[in-house]
């Protein structure tokens with residue numbers, strides 16, 4: 001339309017994953033957001049303690065390798081984004097230590113309010129439904145609020161008739177390494193991506 005300016009939304013997706021489930025979620029978010037016209041960087045946090053689980057299937061090993069091949073997230077990559085999406089496995093009802101270490105490198109952004117006003121959404125892969133995935137998402141939200149970001153929850157009726165946590169997308173892995181993303185999580189991520197880019 002004459003007189004309007006199209007601005008491409010820049011998205012940074014920052015993830016940690018050990019056995020690939022959170023990686024598949026991050027990749028699905030990246031694919032959906034790209035299809036919606038966003039410019040997306042899918043990034044990983046550093047995990048120097050990583051060891052490959054024994055007995056991985058070929059599909060699971062590919063997902064794990066793909067996670068480890070992602071570019072590293074930096075504070076600058078958050079600063080460059082309009083929308084920040086972060087995800088990690090639920091560990092002891094919390095975010096993983098590795099993603100927390102990354103958060104703690106962003107103190108300069110906090111001090112200078114560099115992320116204030118940006119949109120933020122979180123996701124997690126948890127072993128089971130009573131495992132505190134919601135607590136992990138709350139920890140992400142606490143970080144986002146300290147940064148002055150605008151936390152976007154999963155809206156009501158994002159999947160009509162199905163149970164969805166309001167705090168963000170949670171996938172339940174039963175502790176199994178990831179081979180493919182389950183249908184419900186894929187649909188949830190598709191709808192959430194559309195909600196995140198809607199103005």
Ligand SMILES: Cc1cc2nc3c(=O)[nH]c(=O)nc-3n(C[C@H](O)[C@H](O)[C@H](O)COP(=O)(O)O)c2cc1C
Nearest residue numbers: 017018019020021022089091092093127128131173
């Ligand atoms: C150290 C550790 C702590 C964990 N703590 C929890 C937990 O508190 N609740 C839960 O539901 N699952 C827990 N899990 C299981 C993981 O959240 C689950 O396997 C997840 O799908 C792993 O994601 P990934 O494949 O992206 O690494 C834990 C796993 C590990 C290794």
